[in-house]
Amino acid sequence: MNEIMNAKKILLLAVLPAAAAASLFAKSLEGEYVGRVDAKEAHFKDNPLIAAQVYREGDKYKVGIYPDLWRRAPAYAKFDADAKSRKIDFDCGGWLGFKGTITESGIVGEAAYSTKDGKKSAPMKLKKIDRKSPTLGMRAPKGATVLIDGKSFDEWESASGKPIQWEIVGDGSVKVSDKKEQWVGIRTKKKFKSLRLHVEFMTPDERSKPLGQGRGNSGVFVGGFEVQVLDSFGAEGVWNECGALYKYMPPQINASLPPEKWQTYDIEYRAPVFKGGKIEKYPRITVFHNGMKIQSDIELRENTANGSAYRALALKDEPVSISLQNHQNPVRFRNVWVEEIE
Template identity: 35%
Template sequence: MLRGCRFLFILFAVPFLLPNQLAAESLDQFDPLKVDPYMGDYEGEYLAVGRDPVPADAKVIAEGSDTYRVMISTKAVHDVFWSPRIEITGRRTKEGMQLAGDSSGLTWEGQIKDGSMVARVRSRYGGTFALHHVLRESPTAGLKPPKGAIVLLPFEKGAAPDMSEWDNSTWKSHSDGSMQVGEGDNHTKREFGDVRLHLEFCIPYEPDGRGQDRGNSGVYFQDRYEPQVLDSYGLIPRAGDCGAIYEIAVPPVNACLPPLSWQTYDIVFRAPRFTDKGDQSEFPWITVELNGVKLHERQWITHSTVGGKEGFVAKGPFRLQDHGHPVRYRNIWAQELNIQQ
């Protein structure tokens, strides 16, 4: 979404590159385990005295200055006597991460070390969370284009992508097969009507950012309608978060992966319809899956989203947004459709 940024902090610096030049910097800056081994998802059990273990999971969200927001909860089980859902603070130290805080009416303490998390109630009658770090992946990451699809950004590991389908040569190519946001938005040279789009994106690690100032970009259909790209990991989804049709439709669940993970959009878009005289007769609709989770199905779009062109057209380009954040894209392809309903 196009808004003025209040501030921007980027942990890694990218050297100046000539247009369309292969970035030569180390790709370690894109490895989540090397950048921040604590951030991300954890799975395990909640252990309570005299009770059977209950499945549990956690999200660890970096918030800058070696501090973290740690959200832990038990998974839905029909006969659980009590289902704790806690939010505490993590502080990174030389020995690991120390956990502490008051939540759900109890005082909690614990640590994360070597990929294992333990969080317990500071009482001999309390329970304990025992979890381990996991790396989740989108089930559609690396999805191959079907026969007849138009490859807009080919993906091959170890090879810089061909960016010739795009009109902005200032965007950077990386040897991991990705294209990184440069100066200014980037449009496809082709235009599309009814279409199926597969797109993969990677949010940068920006722990000091908040809200729209954290890994912001977006993909516009027909240069008008934006499914949001943003670091919304661990948040209660709102109309401006990742997976939203910006300020039109809120995601029913948060399907985001942590920053530096490759995430996927799989989207079907039906263009607006027009009469023989050229008058608009039907609004466009869109079906959106984020990381394999369906968030919107045939969502009608009655107006352009913020930052999009006004008016309705039969065909238009895709636009990837520059919002001042080094978001990366890869494996983008489009399949032209003729949707009858």
């Protein structure tokens, strides 16, 4: 597992129906771009790396240009563009300026910067990257319990006690469904103490909505502790967005991928330790999102909850269920398995 986690991250077009073609066309510029500015002086001499992110919100592309995508760096520049565009031409100013063109393969342009002799510019070039989780498709180790294999819900029960209404998609995944029971999640029949949990999930195409809690919302719970699932590609990565210990701790970085791409959580949970009926050690959790560590051995002294009135811990010296949330968004899950650890 550790070796995999530490691995270095870094069209053919068929004839499509008009609606499908329009959908593909509208998403073609969405993604992440990385590259450098080839400057011999001033700011970009010591800071040549540059990155950009393009995501869709309604009928607009939202574009951000950054010194780094995954270290919460403030943006150099942000701007909007028509989401129907095949390419985006931009010219945005500030103490650093950027001018260029975004296409499906990358960004080419120039960056302007100030020197003692006045404003100068240097070429910049960024390549579009296709980032995938290094643990995507990872098989359950010997002795682990496979919770979702896309064939049945044998390991689960509905939180309502009624038959599970979620859908088996037929491609190895299951999908949240609220057609008959709204807001009703599922939980494992078996309970666990300390564990390693692998989850693969996909947020749906809800790009017509603004970023927020209405896009691809679900959650992975270990007992009362939730790791938030949300379409947060392009978001800030705050305490209620993807990878957060919900309203308890924001992710260290926003490692989210765009909607309709498979993502992974790899979670290690250490159960509380009791002595003489009293808690001696609080539970702790570490979370990797798409191979990037976003929560590092966090001590859980409060519940993850929507509101301070629900934060009080009621820990017991007993195993807990794993749960998947129904937040009325058709999020999909596949290849979910759990391994008990000492």
